[in-house]
Amino acid sequence: MEMRSFFGFDVPSNVLKSTIEIDPSRSPFMKERLDVIYEGESFEQLSDLVEQLDLDESTFKVVCLNTIELDATKKIGHPERRKIEREIGLRIQGEPDLDHPKTIYGVLTIDGKWYFGKLVVSEAIWLQHQHKPHMYSTALSTRVARAVANIAAPHPKGVRVIDPCCGIGTVLVEALSMGIDIEGRDINPRVVLGSRKNIAHFGLVGDVATGPIAEVVDNYDVAIIDMPYNLFTHITADEQLEIVKEARRFTKKIVIVTIDTIDHMIEEAGFEIIDRCIAKKGTFSRQVVVCK
CATH class of the missing domain: 3.40.50.150 (Vaccinia Virus protein VP39)
Structure with missing residues (x-):
């Protein structure tokens, strides 16, 4: 019901796509929100798009979000996720910082497409x-x-x-x-x-x-x-x-x-x-x- 109130519809899966921006910390049922910047039909296409991102030496971290099954997309294993994070991170013009980054970016694949964007993590207030x-x-x-x-x-x-x-x-x-x-x-x-x-x-x-x-x-x-x-x-x-x-x-x-x-x-x-x-x-x- 909360999902319907926020977005006007609900979904049976654990992923919802919407243009409506909701702070995930508002809901006890939201884990995170990915503000999509780029999307591609393949990992290679997404990687090329990410090269356009210039952070002007600002610090960042990349996190692969396929840690669990997302809708019908299977979980990606830990070694492969680290490889995805490294490859995407190398394309970004900025300073990587795994401990205290100014910005956290997320990357994921779902239903055959790839997405990259700013990651907003829920705080269980x-x-x-x-x-x-x-x-x-x-x-x-x-x-x-x-x-x-x-x-x-x-x-x-x-x-x-x-x-x-x-x-x-x-x-x-x-x-x-x-x-x-x-x-x-x-x-x-x-x-x-x-x-x-x-x-x-x-x-x-x-x-x-x-x-x-x-x-x-x-x-x-x-x-x-x-x-x-x-x-x-x-x-x-x-x-x-x-x-x-x-x-x-x-x-x-x-x-x-x-x-x-x-x-x-x-x-x-x-x-x-x-x-x-x-x-x-x-x-x-x-x-x-x-x-x-």
Whole structure:
């Protein structure tokens, strides 16, 4: 679902080609991005093209990315990968530096074609957020929370987001760390305090208000609602319905996380379900539902 939100489509393989530029560090499911500079029908053709690259004595490193099977293209063994890296590196007008290069370039072959470009490696920022000052066992994992934030605001420039049932701020931390303009709110003052402390713990800045969703007065482009659960809170089905109805008042798009199937509530509130998936945490499953 995150892939569909970012790119408008998904693929069953471990490689996706797109003209849409996404920072791989945003997603817990992306390993790296290759910004293609040259492509060729053969290794020899690609090597000739790489000769055009003049780094003006800037340092660089070349990495062959065929370390695993890429789609239907088989893995290339270590000796052959080193040979590819050396041959491409010798064609570049610059200073090779294997330890501290200014730029890392990637080269790979897939589906019979060869590609060369700047390599952008993902940083697992979400892993750093796993240990918060305030936590509880039923909160979303940081990995899922980050994906949910991306599903809500895949292209966040100019997008205003609210999490009106934010709990301890798991989604808020992930969203704020990616530069998403998000505000939090929760009816429980103690939970709000924990959320604020979690945000501050990671050096982030964000607003978290105390109060029910009924007190939201501004309009937002999208709301993220991790629905309070009957198993863990004293909330009725009618109260869940009211939450969705209130959200319809101030936003035209919501991403709902729920342990129950609440399609009837979503429809009664005036939303249409446009996508959904299942997120699992051990034996515990949640639905992630996108509605407009």
